[in-house]
Amino acid sequence: MKKLTLKIITQEKIVLEREIVQATLPIEDGEVTVLADHIPLIGSLHAGEIKLKDTGGKEELLAVSGGFVEFHDNTLTLLADTAERAEEIDIERAEAGKKRAEEVMQSKADLSEEEYARIAALLEKELSRLRVAKKHYTKGGLHIES
Numbered sequence: 001m002k003k004l005t006l007k008i009i010t011q012e013k014i015v016l017e018r019e020i021v022q023a024t025l026p027i028e029d030g031e032v033t034v035l036a037d038h039i040p041l042i043g044s045l046h047a048g049e050i051k052l053k054d055t056g057g058k059e060e061l062l063a064v065s066g067g068f069v070e071f072h073d074n075t076l077t078l079l080a081d082t083a084e085r086a087e088e089i090d091i092e093r094a095e096a097g098k099k100r101a102e103e104v105m106q107s108k109a110d111l112s113e114e115e116y117a118r119i120a121a122l123l124e125k126e127l128s129r130l131r132v133a134k135k136h137y138t139k140g141g142l143h144i145e146s
Contacts, residue, residue, distance in 0.1 A: 001021050001036075001055065002021070002035070002036030002037065002074075003019040003020065003021055003036060003055060003074070004019070004020060004021070004023075004034065004035070004036045004038075004071075004074040004075065004076055005017075005018075005019055005074060005075045005076065006018060006019070006020045006023060006052065006076045006078075007075070007076070007077045007078070008050075008062070008078045008080060008083050009077070009078065009079055009080065010079075010080050010081070010082060010083055015062075015080070015083045015084075015085075016062075016083075016085075018054075019054075019055060020052050020053060020054050020055070020076075021035065021036070021053050021054065021055055022034070022035055022051075022052070022053040023050065023051070023052050023053075023076055024050070024051040024052075025045060025050055025064075025069055025078070026045065026046045026047065026048025026049060026050070026064065027043050027044060027045060027046060027069065028043060028044045028046060031048075034071055034076055036074050037074065038071055040071060040072040041069065041070065041071040041072075042068070042069070042070050042071075043068070043069050044066070044067075044068060044069075045064060045066055045067040045068055045069045045078060045079075045080060046066055047064065047065045047066050047121070047124040047125050047127075047128045048063075048064060048128050049061060049062070049063060049064075049128060049131060049132050049135075050062040050063075050064050050078075050083070060085070060086070061085075061086040061132045061135055061136050062083055062084060062085050062086065062132065063082075063083070063084050063086070063089060063125075063128045063129040063131075063132040063133070064078070064080045064081075064082065064083045064128070065080070065081045065082040065083075065121070065124075065125040065128065066080070066081045066082075066121070066125075067079045067080035067081050067083075082125065084129065084132075086132045086133055086135065086136030087136060089129050089130075089132060089133035089136075091130065091133050091134070094126050094129040094130045094133065095126075095130065097122065097125075097126040097129075098123060098126040098127060098130065101119050101122045101123035101126060102123065104119050105119050105120070105123065
């Protein structure tokens with residue numbers, strides 16, 4: 001099976017750099033699955049779930065909060081605002097962040113467009129983190145309440 005090189009980079013660190021066979025990414029128009037020899041791609045990465053399949057067929061999940069994606073010459077580069085492996089996500093912290101964002105959106109009807117967009121993006125990020133973490137732990141045999 002043909003491989004591609006994946007690099008996930010945030011401002012703080014290189015989150016992941018290795019060979020994989022498949023990546024499914026949240027982009028502006030929905031999702032895109034990238035395999036080796038995919039057509040060149042440049043686009044916006046949206047908050048959501050990244051699904052990776054390694055050369056052994058093992059699937060790995062990550063939560064991403066946005067950024068950019070580029071694919072060419074069988075190299076997939078993600079410049080992400082944030083990216084976390086499912087097992088690294090603190091569910092309690094994500095729940096607290098979600099709750100805070102929801103409270104701000106409900107309590108302040110007079111938010112400016114910029115403030116509202118910032119809070120909406122934060123809420124979307126926390127929801128993505130929770131979805132990824134819950135999928136990971138459920139697959140591992142633990143059941144997490146929604």
